[in-house]
Amino acid sequence: MKAQEKRISDVKRFAGVYRCVECGKCVAVCPMSDMYVNFSIAMSPRGIIKKAIVGENVVGDENIWYCTECNAGTDVCPQGVSCRDLIHGLREIAMDDMIPANMKQCIVCHKPFVAVPVEHFVFARLSAEAPNVIRVLELCPSCRRERYMERNA
């Protein structure tokens, strides 16, 4: 338990959450607001950073699995806080410590490659337009390339 707390504090320090001034620029550009209907302050980067600062249990929080790990919030932050690095680090800790992780696994290499809510979003977008091609979502991009190579070589 001690090691896990150490890792979490390392992740927080590396992402620079203690510099956050709660300006909300990251929430303004966050693509999650368009992606999910239940977008809320708890899911937004500012909410998660605030939780991390006050020391709540952010690793067990289900809201960290909605992020697409994009670069938008990090780009606009005036204080240099990287919400992507924070979420990425927290997800790694959660997956290592067997806390129920919400990641979709590749059916070939069994490595997690995308969070389940994000995958649901892509699935919904594609099934509206092209219902027959959503099978590509079962493979991670690198496995897809390998299968591609096997087939064509």
Place this chain on the structure above:
Amino acid sequence: MPPRHSYILFDPEKCTGCGTCEMVCSQRNTAKIAPSSASIQVIRDEDLGKNFAILCQHCRRPLCLEACPTRAIEKGDDGIVRINKLFCVECGLCTMACPEAAPLRDQKTRGINKCDLCDGDPLCVKHCPEKALTFTRGKAFRWIKGLRWSVQLVSFLLLVMILVGTFCYFTAGAVTLACPAGVLQNVASSKTIVLVGVSAALALLILTALAGRLFCGWVCPFGFILDLVGTIIPKKIGWPSFLKSRMTKYGVLVGAVGASSVLGYQAFCTICPIGSLCRSYGVQGVFRGAELAIVPAIASLEVAERRSWCRYFCPVGAVLGIMANARLINIVIGAKQCKKFSCTQCAEVCPVGVIDKDLLREGVSPIIPMTECIMCMRCIDRCPYGAAKINVRWRKGVPGIPEETRL
């Protein structure tokens, strides 16, 4: 007019895996040589000595465009799919959605790079030392296409304009030809079998057994009209699924034969679109009215699907389809030769829609039912990799492979 589909073709036989394409591409993307930030990636299998390039195909209906949460990806008027860097947040969902995994993530800077064809003049194609990459704008004119259109035009003129009342039944000296569905109805209505009529129908049936439904794709005058209408009408709206049964045409055939045996005259032939086309132009007058109204009525079905009459309803096609089951010649789309998962141009151009897109995407050769295929050879014409071929049943053995190792 829709934009030309321009894309880069890749030949794995010629590729040596040198990585020149990656270098020139990264230099254009970031003004420095760093293969990780290129929009094309060569994967190399050192054990097998094989190389393969991952590159964007600039799909007609791009899936990356659908998946992008910020709508940063757009398909321009020139057919090139671009990422607008102003709106891109580098989330990587396009990489997930793409069947080729072609938008590449830079492992150092975590950015997303996608090919934009260098705005129509690709550097990778210019610099490839082995000429493994070639740029194509989608050829506008191919020789099978021209041949088919001219054969269709000539047979339309012959059957409709010059020889009066033909295809249904005509005699020129010793040669007698007749429509097989018409002969069936004739036999049913008159309850007598005339040997001349049966042998006249056999000519077309034997041709179909040998070479598939060649008649439907290349000769049929009504099919020619449908193809012409299909080039003009742009959008397909699709049928409701309960109408999409290819068995319907056999039902129409049985119904036509039964009705003509009851009524005593050839029931379907009076409203047959092919027949009314053939009879419309002759000594009695040009384009006689009420009968010909069936032609525009059925041609308007093209809005729903290409050749929808031929797919679902035509009884002549049903007779020919039964004979085409002999499969002496069949169309094969080899998944081993097909170089791209997401191309599926053969399925897009197929007028009767018998090519299974999903199987092709899985890497399995789809079996093409010759009862439905009209042998128009559009797939052979369109495939940029030569994967669609005509396979001849009686050819013994594949060259280079002993007979025993084949199944």
